[in-house]
Amino acid sequence: MSTQTFLTGNGDSRETLVVIFLRGAADGLSLVAPIEEDAYFRARPRIAIKKKEAVPLDGFFGLHPLLGELEPAWKEGDFAIVHGAGSEDQTRSHFEAQDLMEHGGLAAGGWLGRFLRARPEATSGALSCVAVGRLLPESLLGAPSATVMENLGDFSLGANSPGFARELQRLYARESDRLSVAARDTFDAIGRLDAMRSATYQPANGAVYDPKDDFAQGLQQIARLIKGRVGLEAASIDIGGWDSHFTQQTVIEPLLKRLGGGLAAFRRDLGADFQRTTVVVMTEFGRRVQENSAFGTDHGRGSVMFVLGGGVRGGRVHGPWPGLKEEHLEGPGDVPVINNYRNVLAPILRKHGATQESLASVFPGFELKPVGLYA
Amino acid sequence: MNLSRRHFFALGAGALAAAAGGCDQEKQAGASLLRWVGKPTAPPLEGPLTAPAAVEIDETSHVLNRLTFGPRPGEYARVAALGTAAFIEEQLAPERIDDWMCDRVIRHEFDELNEPESHLFPRRGDQKDPLQQLFPALKERGARVGDLYDIPEQALLSDITRATILRAVLSKRQLYEVIAGFWSDHFNIDPSKGECRWLKPADDRDVIRAHALGNFRELVRASAISPAMLWYLDGRVNRRKSPEEKPNENYARELMELHTLGVHGGYSQQDVMEVARCLTGWTVRDKHRWQKGKVEFDPKEHDDGAKLVLGQTIPAGLGAADLDRVLEIVVRHPSTARHIATKLCRHFIDDQPPKSAINTVAGVFAQTDGEIRHTLRALFSTPEFLQTRGNKLKRPFHFVASALRVTNAKTDGAQPIANALLRMGHAPFRYPTPDGYPEAANHWTNTLLWRWNFAANLAENKLKGTEIDAAGLREKLGGDAALAATVLGRIPTAEEEQAYRGSGAGLALLLSTPAFQRC
Numbered sequence: 042m043s044t045q046t047f048l049t050g051n052g053d054s055r056e057t058l059v060v061i062f063l064r065g066a067a068d069g070l071s072l073v074a075p076i077e078e079d080a081y082f083r084a085r086p087r088i089a090i091k092k093k094e095a096v097p098l099d100g101f102f103g104l105h106p107l108l109g110e111l112e113p114a115w116k117e118g119d120f121a122i123v124h125g126a127g128s129e130d131q132t133r134s135h136f137e138a139q140d141l142m143e144h145g146g147l148a149a150g151g152w153l154g155r156f157l158r159a160r161p162e163a164t165s166g167a168l169s170c171v172a173v174g175r176l177l178p179e180s181l182l183g184a185p186s187a188t189v190m191e192n193l194g195d196f197s198l199g200a201n202s203p204g205f206a207r208e209l210q211r212l213y214a215r216e217s218d219r220l221s222v223a224a225r226d227t228f229d230a231i232g233r234l235d236a237m238r239s240a241t242y243q244p245a246n247g248a249v250y251d252p253k254d255d256f257a258q259g260l261q262q263i264a265r266l267i268k269g270r271v272g273l274e275a276a277s278i279d280i281g282g283w284d285s286h287f288t289q290q291t292v293i294e295p296l297l298k299r300l301g302g303g304l305a306a307f308r309r310d311l312g313a314d315f316q317r318t319t320v321v322v323m324t325e326f327g328r329r330v331q332e333n334s335a336f337g338t339d340h341g342r343g344s345v346m347f348v349l350g351g352g353v354r355g356g357r358v359h360g361p362w363p364g365l366k367e368e369h370l371e372g373p374g375d376v377p378v379i380n381n382y383r384n385v386l387a388p389i390l391r392k393h394g395a396t397q398e399s400l401a402s403v404f405p406g407f408e409l410k411p412v413g414l415y416a
Numbered sequence: 417m418n419l420s421r422r423h424f425f426a427l428g429a430g431a432l433a434a435a436a437g438g439c440d441q442e443k444q445a446g447a448s449l450l451r452w453v454g455k456p457t458a459p460p461l462e463g464p465l466t467a468p469a470a471v472e473i474d475e476t477s478h479v480l481n482r483l484t485f486g487p488r489p490g491e492y493a494r495v496a497a498l499g500t501a502a503f504i505e506e507q508l509a510p511e512r513i514d515d516w517m518c519d520r521v522i523r524h525e526f527d528e529l530n531e532p533e534s535h536l537f538p539r540r541g542d543q544k545d546p547l548q549q550l551f552p553a554l555k556e557r558g559a560r561v562g563d564l565y566d567i568p569e570q571a572l573l574s575d576i577t578r579a580t581i582l583r584a585v586l587s588k589r590q591l592y593e594v595i596a597g598f599w600s601d602h603f604n605i606d607p608s609k610g611e612c613r614w615l616k617p618a619d620d621r622d623v624i625r626a627h628a629l630g631n632f633r634e635l636v637r638a639s640a641i642s643p644a645m646l647w648y649l650d651g652r653v654n655r656r657k658s659p660e661e662k663p664n665e666n667y668a669r670e671l672m673e674l675h676t677l678g679v680h681g682g683y684s685q686q687d688v689m690e691v692a693r694c695l696t697g698w699t700v701r702d703k704h705r706w707q708k709g710k711v712e713f714d715p716k717e718h719d720d721g722a723k724l725v726l727g728q729t730i731p732a733g734l735g736a737a738d739l740d741r742v743l744e745i746v747v748r749h750p751s752t753a754r755h756i757a758t759k760l761c762r763h764f765i766d767d768q769p770p771k772s773a774i775n776t777v778a779g780v781f782a783q784t785d786g787e788i789r790h791t792l793r794a795l796f797s798t799p800e801f802l803q804t805r806g807n808k809l810k811r812p813f814h815f816v817a818s819a820l821r822v823t824n825a826k827t828d829g830a831q832p833i834a835n836a837l838l839r840m841g842h843a844p845f846r847y848p849t850p851d852g853y854p855e856a857a858n859h860w861t862n863t864l865l866w867r868w869n870f871a872a873n874l875a876e877n878k879l880k881g882t883e884i885d886a887a888g889l890r891e892k893l894g895g896d897a898a899l900a901a902t903v904l905g906r907i908p909t910a911e912e913e914q915a916y917r918g919s920g921a922g923l924a925l926l927l928s929t930p931a932f933q934r935c
Contacts, residue, residue, distance in 0.1 A: 149608050189838075199878075220933065
């Protein structure tokens with residue numbers, strides 16, 4: 042058995058999937074606005090993104106100006122957008138929709154957990170999967186091992202005695218079976234993490250993570266694990282607070298700044314390693330096209346997903362866009378879900394090693410029609 | 417005052433209603449409810465505490481390793497005096513073991529686990545609830561009448577998890593707990609699917625634990641019409657109201673693939689479809705507040721035509737009795753005896769179970785019509801079982817329980833223990849797919865770091881709700897050498913002794929050794 046199937050730390054080039062969940066239903070029409078569509082401005086006389094302020098994308102859509110730091114990723118082809126993304130859940134309930142989306146259907150465990158378990162080499166390392174925060178998200182339920190961490194200090198050998206590690210290392214080295222290999226890989230990884238912790242971290246390529254922003258700091262920890270090659274295969278991190286019923290701009294503007302700034306720093310810091318990383322940004326549903334009387338928007342259906350990383354067909358908005366004319370809207374006037382979130386995740390999971398067959402267990406009871414995110 | 421779990425939740429909810437608080441307060445109240453846990457408990461050390469004195473794992477240590485979640489101090493001496501054969505017989509008859517302490521802890525702390533499943537559902541539609549009318553003040557304060565007696569979902573999961581941990585650590589009916597864990601994997605249900613979250617406690621009680629050492633067919637039958645299983649594998653929506661409606665095959669397939677014949681057991685896709693037809697009409701009641709979760713058979717949704725299952729005809733018109741015909745066919749199938757024997761031998765003997773032992777065990781399973789007690793007795797008498805020692809890697813749950821047992825830890829079994837298991841990927845009731853946690857060592861070797869950290873945290877008393885008296889234990893056992901032999905189940909090697917002394921963290925080191933990871 043190769044050592045790669047264990048806790049690695051052996052400098053392998055494992056690919057990492059980073060899942061960012063925007064909790065509270067982020068407004069897809071503010072993140073990526075159809076700035077060439079009159080219906081958009083008619084529906085949102087007071088809160089539409091102004092055409093001249095938006096970052097032009099493909100001649101039709103424009104990125105929210107506070108996501109402007111992502112423009113280089115778009116131009117360099119590392120950043121793809123899927124509009125009209127969401128799930129089949131029609132309750133417009135945050136809880137129900139997040140639950141469905143994270144479980145990946147009426148199924149036990151979460152889609153990311155099942156993916157990690159269903160791969161041919163599911164016996165991967167102890168540091169293969171981390172959730173940044175205090176709780177394990179539902180999407181990671183059922184993962185072979187998942188570590189909830191707030192910072193890198195959570196990964197260390199607990200005992201307060203230098204002799205403990207030394208003696209353990211010696212005892213395990215005497216073993217002849219797989220335990221000895223597993224122990225060696227574990228000590229390698231601990232060594233890498235110890236080195237990481239003791240060094241003052243200097244993000245590469247001039248990247249700057251906002252020191253006061255938990256999200257940016259979380260991404261920095263993930264970047265360090267990726268660069269430290271400890272065998273990280275999946276990471277999850279959230280930004281909450283997108284439920285903008287009331288004065289939408291004041292609610293989401295700080296969040297957009299954090300999202301854009303954090304992602305841009307992460308990409309810059311990773312440099313070449315970004316090519317073996319995929320970042321997916323998702324939310325439970327989008328918001329009503331028509332603004333409400335309180336300068337806000339109510340619960341809707343389709344929103345937007347971002348996919349950034351190596352190999353993605355970036356610089357384009359994937360999937361058809363029916364437009365915001367009334368006859369194309371759903372229910373009380375919502376962007377329809379044209380791209381089921383599973384059809385966005387499936388090609389990403391394929392790229393990260395899922396077999397075609399295993400996708401059926403990751404997303405049970407759903408006929409996949411993957412979005413063409415990869416060539 | 418004898419305060420029940422339900423009273424406790426009601427008090428919390430009452431306080432909540434009185435506070436009339438906003439979201440944050442609610443969360444805080446919820447968090448404090450979840451922290452209600454009992455007093456850490458450990459049984460007193462009794463009898464002689466003589467440690468193992470052999471250089472290798474002897475038969476006594478071996479039998480303790482495999483039939484229990486690890487020996488407590490003193491257990492080696494007791495079993496050595498009793499003899500392993502008598503110990504095996506004792507463990508095969510758990511109903512005759514006086515287990516008052518564990519029984520009392522479980523009864524006292526988890527009274528809601530004894531309630532019918534219909535009582536565990538949260539009450540929705542409160543406005544129509546007559547009780548809501550009686551307490552108008554509740555509504556005014558933004559509370560639901562259900563808050564007075566609903567068991568919070570997270571508390572329920574944490575309670576069955578804690579009960580499972582505490583039983584593994586405290587119970588004297590150790591083999592019963594081990595085999596209950598085995599069936600819990602074999603008939604795995606992840607409570608996070610749909611309403612399984614309310615139904616799994618009853619499945620654990622009325623299916624797994626009720627039949628763990630009973631008859632296999634009874635066990636499968638109980639599982640087949642367990643509300644949690646009907647939810648988990650979609651049996652509840654397996655119906656045929658019209659000739660066009662296709663049955664849902666999910667349960668029928670897993671019944672043969674996982675629960676009985678095994679994946680290469682000789683059934684076809686046609687058999688799956690026919691079994692699914694036989695089981696149409698069984699469902700779980702969804703409405704009627706006090707009967708929610710009740711299982712019923714609806715003849716109108718049953719396909720009552722003739723079926724052909726594994727070459728045997730089931731005549732038309734049997735209705736609900738199709739179920740027993742199907743179970744008779746699949747349970748008596750020779751592949752089932754082999755499949756169950758193989759899994760038992762893998763669990764109790766070796767990841768690559770020896771064919772000779774499988775043959776013996778499968779033979780007794782078939783002869784006794786699936787009597788689990790007889791089947792296990794036969795397994796424990798095989799020379800392969802008695803001679804294959806120290807070769808299995810403990811799965812994380814076994815490792816954690818054995819560490820708590822051998823250190824005579826006082827524990828409440830609460831969050832820090834469950835979190836450690838979650839981190840090692842082996843928390844009870846958290847496996848998503850119906851095949852249950854894997855058995856073989858290669859799935860678990862990646863957990864060493866978390867094992868070592870658990871050992872260190874336990875030895876240094878850093879786990880909230882769990883405490884050990886390391887110095888007292890060492891003294892009672894008679895010193896370092898006896899402590900090491902008690903933990904390892906044999907005299908330590910020269911290297912282990914040196915590591916113990918050189919580590920500066922002797923007990924943590926012993927619990928982290930390769931030897932303690934094995935059983």
